Structures are given as C-alpha cells and as structure tokens.
Amino acid sequence: MRSVVVSTRVVVLAGAVAGLVLAPVSLGVSQAADLSCDGTPGGAAVSVDGLQACGVRADSTSRAFARAVDAVAFARADNGGGAIGLAQDGAVAAAETQAGRAAAAAIGPDAVSIVSPDPGAIALAVSLATGQSFVGTAEEGVRCDAGPGFALNFTTGRFCLSDGVNTWTYP
Numbered sequence: 001m002r003s004v005v006v007s008t009r010v011v012v013l014a015g016a017v018a019g020l021v022l023a024p025v026s027l028g029v030s031q032a033a034d035l036s037c038d039g040t041p042g043g044a045a046v047s048v049d050g051l052q053a054c055g056v057r058a059d060s061t062s063r064a065f066a067r068a069v070d071a072v073a074f075a076r077a078d079n080g081g082g083a084i085g086l087a088q089d090g091a092v093a094a095a096e097t098q099a100g101r102a103a104a105a106a107i108g109p110d111a112v113s114i115v116s117p118d119p120g121a122i123a124l125a126v127s128l129a130t131g132q133s134f135v136g137t138a139e140e141g142v143r144c145d146a147g148p149g150f151a152l153n154f155t156t157g158r159f160c161l162s163d164g165v166n167t168w169t170y171p
Helices: 004-028
Strands: 035-037 043-047 052-058 065-071 073-078 082-088 090-096 101-107 112-115 122-127 130-135 140-144 148-153 158-163 167-170
Touching: 035 043, 035 052, 043 148, 052 065, 052 082, 065 130, 073 101, 073 148, 082 148, 090 122, 101 112, 101 130, 112 122, 122 130, 140 148, 140 167
Parallel strands: 052 073, 065 082, 073 090, 082 101, 090 112, 101 122, 112 130
Antiparallel strands: 035 065, 043 052, 065 073, 073 082, 082 090, 090 101, 122 148, 130 140, 148 158, 158 167
C-alpha cells in the first residue's frame, strides 16, 4: 500500500512541476528565436536559426514535436510512439521512444534533459538552469545531476528529484 501512496505523490508532483516548467516554454519570448518542428506520422523536420535548432522524426504510426526558444530541442518516435522535446534559454532537450510516450523539457543556461527509455515506456525529464536529468532503459535507470530537475519513468516507477544541492531517488 505504501508504494501506491508514493507513486501517487510522484505523479501529482511530476504533473505540477511539469506544468510550472512548461508554461514559460509555451508562452515564448517575442524577440527570441522560436522554432517549432512538427513530426506528423511519417514525417521529419529540421529548423535551424544560428545556434538554435529543433528537429523531429516520426515513422508512419507515430508523432513527434519539438520546440526550441533560443535553445536546441529534438524528438523522435517510432512504432506507434509519441515524443515531445521542449527547450528554452540556452538549454537542450531530447526525447525518443519506440511504442511509448517520452517528454523532455529544459530551461536555462546549460540545462539538459534526455529521455530514451525501453520500448513501450512512459517517461518524463525536466531540468532547470544547470540541471541534468536523464531517463534511460530499465537497466540505465534515471539520473538527476548538477542542478534542479527531475526524471520519472512511469513504467518502472523509478524517479529522481534534485534541488541543485540534494538529490532524492526512488527506489
């Protein structure tokens, strides 16, 4: 029963933090380079403006979307998957999946979020300035380093949370 309570708290926390972090990315900044790449089923797109870039690739059964606001974002989805990469203000975000759902968001100088889980997994990573968050395969696990951020693999139940000084992981 205790693991269910922890899992529910993690999901609620992840949703709240993701909403707070993604709100500025969705609003954009008028003078910033704002690039969006939409990977409709069977499509690929790349957009580059100076040091900013976004890229997506999706097979005929998948969707991918990337948005970069003065940053670099990438998303790739195959085998019925869906991937989203969102980055802002000098950050890098990359999400890829096969038959699952993956999202990576990063905001601020040098923030990096990477999501590349096992096929069919549902995973999310968010990093703020200087943070580095990662969701890999079940064997690779999750990591939160260097600054504020979190990583959550909903499928395995593994997560980490960092405030930039301390890092908490489960299990």
